[in-house]
Amino acid sequence: MRSATSEAWRAFQEVNAASTATLGYLVALFCGVAVYVLRKYVRPAARPPFPPGPKPLPLLGNLLDMPLTSICVKYAEWGKQYGDVVHVEVLGQHVIILNSYKAATELVHQRGTIYSSRPQVPMIHDSRLMDMQWTFVLKPYGPAWKRQRRLFTQHLNPTHTATFHDLQTESAYELVNSVLDDPESFEVHLRHAIGRVILGVAYGLRLQPTEDPYVTLAEKMTRLVGEGMEPKFLVNVLSFMKYIPEWMPGAGFQKLAADARKTTQELLDTPLEATKREIASGSTAPSFVRNALNEITDDSDPELLQDIKDVAGSMYAAGTDLTLSMIHQLFAVFAVFPNVQRRAQEELDRILGGPDFPSFRLPTISDRPNLPYIEALLKESIRWTPGTGFGTPRLSTEEDVYRGWRIPKGSIIISNSWGILRDENVYPDAYVFKPERFLPNETNPVQPDPLAAFGFGRRTCPGKHLAESSLFIEIACLLACFDFSPPKDEDGNEVDLNYVFQPGSGFVLRAPPFSVTIRPRSKIIERVVREAFNG
Numbered sequence: 284m285r286s287a288t289s290e291a292w293r294a295f296q297e298v299n300a301a302s303t304a305t306l307g308y309l310v311a312l313f314c315g316v317a318v319y320v321l322r323k324y325v326r327p328a329a330r331p332p333f334p335p336g337p338k339p340l341p342l343l344g345n346l347l348d349m350p351l352t353s354i355c356v357k358y359a360e361w362g363k364q365y366g367d368v369v370h371v372e373v374l375g376q377h378v379i380i381l382n383s384y385k386a387a388t389e390l391v392h393q394r395g396t397i398y399s400s401r402p403q404v405p406m407i408h409d410s411r412l413m414d415m416q417w418t419f420v421l422k423p424y425g426p427a428w429k430r431q432r433r434l435f436t437q438h439l440n441p442t443h444t445a446t447f448h449d450l451q452t453e454s455a456y457e458l459v460n461s462v463l464d465d466p467e468s469f470e471v472h473l474r475h476a477i478g479r480v481i482l483g484v485a486y487g488l489r490l491q492p493t494e495d496p497y498v499t500l501a502e503k504m505t506r507l508v509g510e511g512m513e514p515k516f517l518v519n520v521l522s523f524m525k526y527i528p529e530w531m532p533g534a535g536f537q538k539l540a541a542d543a544r545k546t547t548q549e550l551l552d553t554p555l556e557a558t559k560r561e562i563a564s565g566s567t568a569p570s571f572v573r574n575a576l577n578e579i580t581d582d583s584d585p586e587l588l589q590d591i592k593d594v595a596g597s598m599y600a601a602g603t604d605l606t607l608s609m610i611h612q613l614f615a616v617f618a619v620f621p622n623v624q625r626r627a628q629e630e631l632d633r634i635l636g637g638p639d640f641p642s643f644r645l646p647t648i649s650d651r652p653n654l655p656y657i658e659a660l661l662k663e664s665i666r667w668t669p670g671t672g673f674g675t676p677r678l679s680t681e682e683d684v685y686r687g688w689r690i691p692k693g694s695i696i697i698s699n700s701w702g703i704l705r706d707e708n709v710y711p712d713a714y715v716f717k718p719e720r721f722l723p724n725e726t727n728p729v730q731p732d733p734l735a736a737f738g739f740g741r742r743t744c745p746g747k748h749l750a751e752s753s754l755f756i757e758i759a760c761l762l763a764c765f766d767f768s769p770p771k772d773e774d775g776n777e778v779d780l781n782y783v784f785q786p787g788s789g790f791v792l793r794a795p796p797f798s799v800t801i802r803p804r805s806k807i808i809e810r811v812v813r814e815a816f817n818g
């Protein structure tokens with residue numbers, strides 16, 4: 284019985300082994316045939332190549348190619364060398380640099396669903412670090428960004444911006460009065476004038492003439508954020524470092540982050556509370572916060588109050604430095620390009636009365652349609668110093684193919700506005716400050732408006748109209764009242780101010796310190812400025 288069973292068992296095992304082997308052969312044969320057929324007849328879908336760019340090294344990628352200074356200039360050079368769409372890879376992160384208006388429009392604008400997010404940088408965004416998720420300027424594309432952006436544009440669109448023309452004009456008159464008093468500190472006066480407009484628009488608060496606490500707070504926050512954006516923080520690569528406590532050696536980034544969190548909280552809370560108190564005491568000054576609070580009802584979304592706070596706080600953070608960088612450089616432009624200054628003053632004099640006429644008056648924003656050369660000068664200033672050289676980076680949220688090139692999901696997209704606005708094919712003599720390029724009667728065809736300075740698509744700058752009317756009235760007032768010339772060195776020679784126009788390393792195109800000689804154009808003008816300022 285036992286041997287019959289074991290024989291049967293052996294027979295079963297033999298049959299089993301034979302059939303297993305047969306099955307193995309069959310599977311192997313099938314796989315071999317399948318591979319042959321697939322190889323022969325079905326070619327694997329080759330992934331499209333990346334756009335051209337400098338050759339990467341193994342592991343490091345293009346880390347060593349990345350510029351640390353004059354970043355936008357290097358990107359523009361790559362644009363000439365490799366084409367208007369450039370690909371680099373840094374430690375596995377793909378970066379796509381767009382150097383033409385066409386490429387930026389076709390990708391960032393026309394494919395807005397894919398290219399409207401922002402990269403999330405640990406130092407800036409992480410709640411243990413600077414925790415800047417609150418501002419929609421830096422939020423990823425999604426419902427929270429949409430809500431806050433809608434709130435901004437609902438209360439600060441081109442129509443509403445006109446409500447603030449008086450504030451912008453008063454601020455420009457205060458600016459020329461301060462320059463008259465103390466021409467050397469023109470940068471301080473500019474910062475105050477811009478801060479006055481933005482904080483006025485956001486909260487309706489009147490600022491103190493000097494050292495206003497809100498401006499000081501807002502400036503501190505802008506400085507901290509600027510510092511946090513510098514590409515020097517190791518925590519952005521080694522994210523576990525965010526757990527290192529502040530007291531440990533080498534944890535300076537934690538101190539910066541803690542300072543930013545505290546300053547942000549103060550900036551969001553203090554002016555909002557002051558505005559609520561002013562409204563309660565009967566103030567009628569229009570402002571974003573006032574208009575938005577008026578719409579709160581009992582059944583309003585509970586997030587709305589927080590959104591109002593965050594959007595108001597975003598205005599100073601987003602607008603001040605970019606507006607300042609533009610108008611600050613203009614002081615050097617006026618001195619370096621005297622022909623531009625003269626032509627602008629001739630136009631202003633025709634409308635306002637010349638500097639020696641007792642009937643001289645200061646400009647207003649309603650003069651704008653009658654001052655086409657100043658309007659062209661405004662456009663040329665935006666082309667010349669587009670606030671930030673390489674725009675505010677975007678993040679692609681889906682794999683994409685453009686002109687046959689692969690753009691992987693998660694790529695950082697940079698629209699190099701400086702390079703786009705210095706493209707000789709679009710703006711001949713791009714390195715000469717020439718407002719007439721925007722005058723229809725003088726350039727045929729007229730050159731395109733410098734829209735690239737304000738970004739592209741769904742996240743394009745919503746403060747553009749406000750910024751443009753502030754810049755217009757400031758430029759008109761400054762040129763109507765003053766002559767600008769290069770300063771003289773110890774030997775009496777004029778200082779060459781062209782170095783001011785070299786883009787630096789920061790995100791904002793901030794000019795290095797420079798001085799310029801500023802003189803009032805006449806005694807009559809001095810009197811008119813004093814009267815305008817003192818009411």
Ligand code: HEM
Nearest residue numbers: 420598601602605606670675736737738739742744746750
């Ligand atoms: C000349 C001055 C200014 C320049 C050159 C400028 C430029 C820019 C640029 C390039 C962007 C990024 C757009 C993109 O991602 O494509 C931006 C975004 C933004 N700007 Fe401006 N801006 C200026 C003034 C202002 C002002 C005065 C305000 C507010 C009062 C403002 C509010 C904003 C906001 C809130 C965003 C973020 C939009 C978003 O992410 O959805 N900007 N700006």
